[in-house]
Amino acid sequence: METSQTHSSESMSKDLSELMKEATKEVHEQAENTPFMKNFQKGQVSLHEFKLVTASLYFIYSALEEEIERNKNNPVYAPVYFPAELHRKAALEKDLEYFYGSNWRKEIPCPEATQKYVERLHNVGKNHPELLVAHAYTRYLGDLSGGQVLKKIAQKALQLPSTGEGLAFFTFDGVSNATKFKQLYRSRMNALEMDLATKKRVLEEAKKAFLLNIQVFEALQELVSKGQENGHPVQPKAELRSRNINKSYEHGPGKESERTNRRHTDTILTTPLVRWILALSFLATTVAVGLFAM
C-alpha cells in the first residue's frame, strides 16, 4: 500500500520547475489578490505608490543580486546565473533617478517589511546558498510573466513617456523572447543537483519568498492609506492621481518637487501675519522715501 510519505516522495521526483510552480500556486493567487496588486491591475496606481514600490524593489534587488554575485560560481546557483538577461538593480537605479531626481539615494524609504525581505536574502545568500534559486525564481520569472502586463498598465495609468523612462525595471533588453527564456531558465533549474530534502526546503523557501513580497505590498498599502511617507504627511491620493494625468509630469520628477515648493510659497504668502508684515514694510518704505524726497 502506498503511504502518503512514499506518495509525496514520488511526486517530489518531478522536475524542480514543475514542483515550484505547483508549490507556489496558492501564494501566487494570494499575491495577485492583495489590495495593492488588485488596484494595480485595474490601473488604480498613483505616482506616489509607484515610487514607493520601485524604491522597495531597489532594496530587494540590491540584496538579491549582491547574494547572487557572491554565489555565482557556487554549483548550487551557477546554472541559473544570468546577470545580463535578468539583473534589475541598474534598471531600478535609472527609474529612481527619473522619479526622485539625482538625490534619490537619500530620499527613498525602506519600510520594515522590505527590510525583513532584504535580511532574509542576505541570510540565505550567506548561510543557505542552495535556497537562493527560490528567491531568484520568485522574482525574475514573475517579472518576465505578469510583470509585462503590469508594465503596460503602469505606463497608461501614470502617463509615462513611450520612450520608456520610469519603466526600465520592466524592460528586459537582454531577453528577446520571454517565453523561450523562461523555458531555458526552467531547464537550468531542473539541472541543479539537489537531494530530496533540499528540494523540499527550496519549495518552502519559494513560498516564503512570495509571502515576503505579499508583506511588502501590504506594508506599502498601509503606508499609503495612512498618508505617510517616511513619517511625513504626503499629498492626498486624489491630488497625486490628478497630477498623474498632467502632461508636464513627463518632463521628469523634478517638476513634482518644484510644484510642491510653489505650493509652500503660496501658503506662506497667504498667512495673515506675513501679509501684515509685508504691508507694514511697504508703508514704512513709502514714508521713508517721501521724507527723503522732502
Ligand code: HEM
Ligand atoms: C498582479 C499581479 C500578478 C499577475 C497579474 C501575475 C500574472 C502571472 C502570469 C500570467 C504568469 C504566467 C503563468 C504561466 O505562464 O503559466 C505568472 C507567472 C509567475 N508569477 Fe505572477 N503575477 C502577479 C504577481 C506576481 C507576484 C507578486 C509574484 C512574486 C513576487 C509573481 C511570481 C510569478 C512567478 C514566479 C511566475 C512563474 C511561474 C512558473 O512558470 O513557474 N507573480 N504570473
